[in-house]
Amino acid sequence: xxxxxxxxxxxxxxxxxxxxxxxxxxxxxxxxxxxxxxxxxxxxxxxxxxxxxxxxxxxxxxxxxxxxxxxxxxxxxxxxxxxxxxxxxxxxxxxxxxxxxxxxxxxxxxxxxxxxxxxxxxxxxxxxxxxxxxxxxxxxxxxxxxxxxxxxxxxxxxxxxxxxxxxxxxxxxxxxxxxxxxxxxxxxxxxxxxxxxxxxxxxxxxxxxxxxxxxxxxxxx
Amino acid sequence: xxxxxxxxxxxxxxxxxxxxxxxxxxxxxxxxxxxxxxxxxxxxxxxxxxxxxxxxxxxxxxxxxxxxxxxxxxxxxxxxxxxxxxxxxxxxxxxxxxxxxxxxxxxxxxxxxxxxxxxxxxxxxxxxxxxxxxxxxxxxxxxxxxxxxxxxxxxxxxxxxxxxxxxxxxxxxxxxxxxxxxxxxxxxxxxxxxxxxxxxxxxxxxxxxxxxxxxxxxxxx
Numbered sequence: 002x003x004x005x006x007x008x009x010x011x012x013x014x015x016x017x018x019x020x021x022x023x024x025x026x027x028x029x030x031x032x033x034x035x036x037x038x039x040x041x042x043x044x045x046x047x048x049x050x051x052x053x054x055x056x057x058x059x060x061x062x063x064x065x066x067x068x069x070x071x072x073x074x075x076x077x078x079x080x081x082x083x084x085x086x087x088x089x090x091x092x093x094x095x096x097x098x099x100x101x102x103x104x105x106x107x108x109x110x111x112x113x114x115x116x117x118x119x120x121x122x123x124x125x126x127x128x129x130x131x132x133x134x135x136x137x138x139x140x141x142x143x144x145x146x147x148x149x150x151x152x153x154x155x156x157x158x159x160x161x162x163x164x165x166x167x168x169x170x171x172x173x174x175x176x177x178x179x180x181x182x183x184x185x186x187x188x189x190x191x192x193x194x195x196x197x198x199x200x201x202x203x204x205x206x207x208x209x210x211x212x213x214x215x216x217x218x219x220x221x222x
Numbered sequence: 223x224x225x226x227x228x229x230x231x232x233x234x235x236x237x238x239x240x241x242x243x244x245x246x247x248x249x250x251x252x253x254x255x256x257x258x259x260x261x262x263x264x265x266x267x268x269x270x271x272x273x274x275x276x277x278x279x280x281x282x283x284x285x286x287x288x289x290x291x292x293x294x295x296x297x298x299x300x301x302x303x304x305x306x307x308x309x310x311x312x313x314x315x316x317x318x319x320x321x322x323x324x325x326x327x328x329x330x331x332x333x334x335x336x337x338x339x340x341x342x343x344x345x346x347x348x349x350x351x352x353x354x355x356x357x358x359x360x361x362x363x364x365x366x367x368x369x370x371x372x373x374x375x376x377x378x379x380x381x382x383x384x385x386x387x388x389x390x391x392x393x394x395x396x397x398x399x400x401x402x403x404x405x406x407x408x409x410x411x412x413x414x415x416x417x418x419x420x421x422x423x424x425x426x427x428x429x430x431x432x433x434x435x436x437x438x439x440x441x442x443x
Contacts, residue, residue: 027286040263042343042368043367069377070374074373075374093347093377095348126315126345127348143366145389146261151292152291152343153289153295153416154291154344156291157225168366171366174395205300
């Protein structure tokens with residue numbers, strides 16, 4: 002077992018180095034990059050599409066789509082929205098890593114991008130441990146998943162910069178205690194920036210978009 | 223990288239052996255065991271509680287609860303339902319393995335159990351690769367996760383014996399194309415036994431319970 006631990010440590014160290022290289026490339030080109038994480042079906046792609054729709058037309062975007070299988074459902078949707086998109090097929094792996102993202106970044110023309118949206122693999126456990134080189138980690142929590150998720154998947158809630166509570170349009174049909182949910186988040190990540198939205202209807206996007214636009218502007222100042 | 227691959231193979235082989243040992247223990251005591259897998263928040267615990275409620279009173283049950291963190295929310299609910307329950311904290315790992323389940327089995331009095339329900343970690347990627355020694359793999363797919371899940375997480379759909387489509391009570395509020403979903407499943411796992419239910423209301427449980435009772439009876443014949 003000791004040997005396994007050492008090899009895992011070496012993999013993590015190597016990932017950290019590659020993540021720093023990615024960050025340098027992004028910064029050299031003044032690209033602000035976000036890593037969007039969530040459970041399967043929490044609405045990552047719909048959230049990204051609604052975000053794209055709401056951003057100013059002169060903001061230049063790029064998208065990296067992570068999938069565990071060679072399906073192009075999400076990448077196709079993003080391409081249909083007119084965005085330059087690169088798909089990463091992890092070949093069954095449960096998260097993106099810095100190497101995969103580095104290869105995808107090299108396929109994009111970073112000089113023509115202000116904001117890079119990276120959609121991670123649908124998973125609440127694995128992505129938490131792997132830096133990619135992005136500037137902000139965004140977690141989408143979907144209301145039908147229940148109000149106990151922060152208590153049950155604490156690691157991913159600890160490492161994020163923004164929490165999106167998605168599918169607020171379903172709240173009237175669910176037993177979702179928002180106070181209990183927010184208390185769990187506050188214990189793990191005090192003062193976390195949080196936006197409650199419906200990616201389907203666009204409700205609640207104004208404040209999220211304002212936060213994101215400000216970050217992109219700061220990055221180019 | 224080659225060294226890593228060999229170690230991963232050794233871990234998998236060792237897991238397979240331990241899974242066979244678990245199976246022997248279960249079979250010696252005529253315990254039928256199911257492994258319940260799903261995304262976070264798909265309703266695994268509610269499904270297990272509704273199943274417990276619907277089974278004949280003379281069927282003797284045991285439950286193993288898998289979590290990535292030392293929270294006892296799910297285990298407490300099961301214990302409150304009067305069941306002998308053992309909790310496994312994977313310490314951040316994204317799936318149960320045969321070793322963990324073996325340790326949990328040893329804490330249960332198998333001679334007094336007819337049906338063992340194992341709740342895996344909430345994850346659509348990792349659990350697919352790890353045999354536990356159980357007799358049937360059950361996947362719960364939750365309608366708010368969307369109708370594209372079989373296309374995006376094919377591995378887990380390939381290895382299951384029963385598919386539960388949960389949260390049918392939310393269907394009126396969702397854009398969920400049941401035909402598209404079922405077509406995706408059929409490609410990956412032709413003729414898969416499927417039950418559409420609402421674990422919250424109990425709707426659709428009769429057929430699932432009939433299937434399960436029959437399996438438990440067969441196992442004791």
